[in-house]
Amino acid sequence: MPRKAKPAGKKYKLKTHKATAKRFRVTGSGMLVRTKKGKSHLRRRTSDRTKALLTEMLPVLGKKIVKRVRRLAPYLQRFDDKSST
16 A cells, blocks of 8 residues: 655654753743752752852853754743743
8 A cells, every 4th residue: 555645845843852941941032041050959058048049040151052952942932931820
């Protein structure tokens, strides 16, 4: 039995690398940001001020890293605070 012919102009969906999508966000201006390290465990002896500083996001500055993240997560949408609640 012959195979079905594929449509001529069909585009393929790209798979998102889920670990990358969880680690990075895109700001409203299109800048790529990431969270700081050291937030998961062993924080009992850490001062409150240091723990508060861990909440801020850092911009990703390296061009090659930004290019790699965009390739791994092509559908990374701009982060909107209202959509997460």
